[in-house]
Amino acid sequence: MTRLEQQMAFLLEIDKLKQVHRRTKLLSGERYENSAEHTWHIALATLVLAEHSNTPIDAVKVMKMLLVHDLVEIDAGDTPAYGDQGDKTALEAAAAERIFGLLPEDQRDAFIALWREFESRETPASLFANSVDRLFPPIQNIHNQGGSWLDFAVNRPRADARLSPIGDGSQPLWQLVSAILDDAQNKGYIQPGN
């Protein structure tokens, strides 16, 4: 296969991300969101919000990281924020090998490195990417009468555990989400917990 043939095989395979459904709905409430459109939203959000990173970051690297971060879901499925997390490490690693493995070697290696860095939550770029990735679900839930918080009977400690890492990438974004969680608790969408 030529490089272009390998690249096109990858690009056709990843069309399937448009059929991976998440547990949160569009802001309009019309339907559940899919992982491809979610990825578009947060890649663009990175361009807009990069100035709020705790540490100066390379926004382009974060964008690239986000554009590929969910591709393993094509094989491993979406991992709901509040559902059974299970241990998908092996499944996702196999998915990364298979899907990125469709590409020419140099691109495969570069994309796997971006995906691993996203998962690591260790570098400033990864911390900010994870902040932006977690930013919209609470906003979607507050617009949709509780959404996945009610579906999974989430209490405040659980929501805080899931969302407070936003602050590791951006304190202003975590303050924004923290206020949404207060509102959600007042509205009964989230139970206080013990």
Added chain:
Amino acid sequence: MTRLEQQMAFLLEIDKLKQVHRRTKLLSGERYENSAEHTWHIALATLVLAEHSNTPIDAVKVMKMLLVHDLVEIDAGDTPAYGDQGDKTALEAAAAERIFGLLPEDQRDAFIALWREFESRETPASLFANSVDRLFPPIQNIHNQGGSWLDFAVNRPRADARLSPIGDGSQPLWQLVSAILDDAQNKGYIQPGN
């Protein structure tokens, strides 16, 4: 409003792009594609395919251009490749003012400049962005028994007029699409025309 409040107003408004439907279906044929997931696909395709540009390009600029290029559709609707093109210039300009106008001024100006450059089809970055934007619909149609070609009774001269600009950005991508059009004509999805 603070900068962050303006930025969030923009980011919530553009969620609506997920509800703008195109005339082409997913490769699986399951449903029509929306403009947000299409944008994710071509932004990532840019990273993968940039080496096939006729002229060396700044792939990051193309990616940024693509991430915002369809936002005017929130007000102006999708313009089908083969449907009534009408003259949406005024409508799209007003949409750009309204939607990008939600952002702080510096970001508004930067995004409007990216959108205008995409529309201009004058710079190498714009030519390649337009190539990638037009690449997938013929592939979707050939996977979906003719798709929008049959819906709009497209003939070969019309398909060539729509798709040959792919060659202005990338000759290898146009060769690939040109072969798909030959195949589509053999299968009766596209009429020969006069």
